[in-house]
Structures are given as structure tokens and as C-alpha cells.
Amino acid sequence: MSVNSTLSSKKAANALNGALRVPGDKSMSHRAVMFSSLAEGTSHITGLLEGEDVMATLAAFRAMGVQAEGPNNGDLVIHGVGMRGLNAPKVDLDMGNSGTAMRLMTGILAAQSFASKLVGDASLSKRPMRRVTVPLTSMGARCATDDNGCPPIHIRGVERLQPISYKLPMASAQIKSAVLLAGLYADGETSVTEPAPTRDHTERMLKAYGYECDSEKVNDQVTTIRLSGGGKLTATDIDIPADISSAAFFMVAASIVPGSLIVLEHVCINPTRTGVIDILKAMGADIKLLNPRAIGGEPVADIQVKYVGLKGCEIDPNLVPLAIDEFPVLCVAAACADGQTVISGAEELRHKESDRISSMVEGLRNIGVEVEERRDGMLVQGGAIRGGTVESYHDHRIAMSFAIAGGVCTDKIVINGAETVATSFPNFVKLATAVGLRIE
Ligand code: S3P
Secondary structure, three states, X not given: OOOOOEEEEEOOOOOOEEEEOOOEOHHHHHHHHHHHHHOEEEEEEEOOOOOHHHHHHHHHHHHOOOEEEEEEOOEEEEEEEXXXXXXXXXXXXXXXXXXXXHHHHHHHHOOOOOOEEEEOOOOHHHOOOHHHHHHHHHOOOEEEOOOOOOOOEEEEOOOOEOOOEEEOOOOOHHHHHHHHHHHOOEOOEEEEEEOOOOOOHHHHHHHHOOOOOEEEEOOOOOEXXXXXXXXXXXXXXXXXXXXXXXXXXXXXXXXXXXXXXXXXXEEEOOOOOOHHHHHHHHOOOXXXXXXXXXXXXXXXXXXXXXXXXXXOOEOOHHHHHHHHHHHHHHHHHHHHOEOEEEEOOOHHHHHOOOOHHHHHHHHHHHOOOEEEEEOOEEEXXXXXXXXXXXXXXXXHHHHHHHHHHOOOOOOOEEEXXXXXXXXXXXXXXXXXXHOOOEEO
């Protein structure tokens, strides 16, 4: 599973060709582990992402007494303990690099009768957590961050939570989910109103585990999600499709390396996740969705990408939450496009595993790309990619994005701090080399 801490990416000898299946969706994998653990009965999960982030979530539930077999090749069996069946952990719960794990777990743990402490690695320990502890505290939870609003999060036991109607201050599926998960334990109806659509895997998966959860569109952008506390989750079998955020690296690779034609198999194309397709199409990419089908309450398709050459564009800020994790690799697409690309309304990128605006601006400059940094995005001048050494700042998506840039560089690109690729995409180098990228 481990990847060397330095990757080196050379100009692809040939076009990229072939069919590949990238690992299971990370957001769905976290939620499947959480819901199966809290459900009554035994759940069988297939297609689970065996990345370090999801393993941190699984380890946390094991530390609270949940029995599970696996994972083996994406198969995991979890014997749920029910909504009130978790035991007090004897150790700090280490969420590693994962913001999703920490924020969603805070929602669950805030409603337990025992105390717990959530910790993370150096990157996670610098990420903002008041965005979840503030609404949870208003539900009666007793949880606190450090003085800077960062982990560790100390949680004390509570008897009951009160429901709230919460207006999200920003479009964030993690905050929405943390409040909804705490809402499962509240006395009455909890609602969350989001200012723009965000990934809705929590809502869809709650329904798959038999929990009622309603979404009501206020208008085109705004949705309110409601659920009532006190219900139960029922074990189910769940098949997790491939992660569009991992597929995105290859969608961009095939769009920038002349002559490429690839098919990404069995990818989740939930409309709250397909911003990357819309943005690449706006840049002129040739992307086709083949064999659309539904798997476990989520739309799935095979995605065919054929090289045609990209043109720069002004990315619609409304698409930002729908492609939030794909911006690093979209910056690489922009660097290879004809003309300028403008990214705006994307300040949230500064609060990811690294400050993804400054990490990408610095790295792109190091490999010869002209970029202007802006508070909420950047302007990328498309052209040739030379090569050079870049820092990934231990951010998996920054490392993989520059590995993709290696497909078109005139010299080689050396990427430092690439070991975190294993958090979301353990077999990235293997799959990338199988379709024709040259990565060491
Ligand atoms: C996620 C939500 C997004 C995304 C993250 C996964 C989730 O974060 O960036 O990788 O699974 O809910 P925000 O909610 O902070 O935007």
C-alpha cells in the first residue's frame, strides 16, 4: 500500500490507452463503515476503498468494540452494534490525514454517553474544526477544539442532544453530515440548509440503511435536508462504485496527452460530484458516459475520454462545490490548455490537506507555468510544461496532479512528499503506469 515519498514523472512515451477501474469512492467508503457499525445486523460492503483515510475510520469503530472481517480486496463485513452499542474507546481515536473522518466522527461521538478524543496527523492538526463543533455545541454537545480551532477534539458524554435548524455558512458536505449524524440522536427534527448543492452521499446512504431523510429544494441552488432523531439503521449490503475524484486524474491525463483514449470503469456519477466532467467539457474535452446504470442508490457509468486538446475557460463558480477535490488536477488541465483559465469562488481550497491554491501555484511555477495567485482561486496561462521539482506538502491530490503533468512535460518532474497518495489511491502508480504514464 505504501508509496515512496518522492515520485518522479517523465514525459509519456506514448498516448494513454486502456480500460481501468480506480478504487472505491472515499466519501461513500467512510459512510459505509460508519453506518454499518451503527446499524443493527451484519452488513457486507464491496468495492471499499482500502486507503489509509478509510482505514482510520474503521480502526476507530474497532476501538469502540465493533467487530469486522476484512477488508480483503474491497470486501468488508461489519457486525453492527446499533445506535447505542458503541463502547468508550480506551485510546485516542487517530483520524490520520482525514478531514472527512474527523468531522463526521465528531457528529457521531458528540451524541455518545462516553468521552472521546479525536487526533490527527500534522496536516489534519492544522485544519479548521470549529465549523463542526459550533453547530454541535448548539445542539447541546460538549466538544472542544484547541485554542486555534484545530484538533485535537475533546468530546464529553451527553445524555441527549437537541435538534437544530442549521444554515450552513459554506457549501460543505462534511459539516452537513456532521450535523445530520448528530441529528440521528436528537429529540426531534434536525434540518440543514445548504447554500449550494454539496455531495449527498449521507442522505442517499441513510435511506439505503432504512433511515428516513428528506431533501426539499428551496430553489435551484438551496436545499434543506431533514431527519428525525431516535430511529435505527438496518444492516444492508452495499457496493461502492469507483471514485470520480480518483478517476479525474486519468480524465485529465487522457485530455492532455495527444492520441489518448481511455475508459474509466464503474465510476459514481452522482450529480453532486460531476463538476469535473462539466468543467473539462467546457474546456472542450471529449468525454462520454457509457452504460449508465444505478448501483446501491447511486448513478454509475463507464467514462470514456478521448484526447482532443483543451482550451482555457472561466470556470463557473457554481461548479466549485461539485468539483472541490478535483481542482488540483484541473489546474494541470488549465496549464496544458490553449489560452487562460480563471478559477474563482474557490477559497475553500485553502483549507484542504494543504492550501491547495498556494501549493498548486508554487508547483506550477516550478515547472514553468505562468500563474497568478488570487485569494479565491488563480489565473493559469496555458502553454508548455517544462519540468522541475515540486513540493506536494504531503497532500495526496497535489502529488498525483503533478504526476499527471508528467505526461506532457519536456523534462522530468520530481514530486516530494508523495507518501500520502496512499490515503486515497494506494495503487495510483500501478494504474498510471499500466495506461502508459511513466512514473517512478
Ligand atoms: C467530503 C466533502 C468535501 C471534500 C472531502 C470529502 C465528504 O469536504 O473536499 O474530500 O466526504 O463529505 P468539505 O465538506 O469540507 O467541502
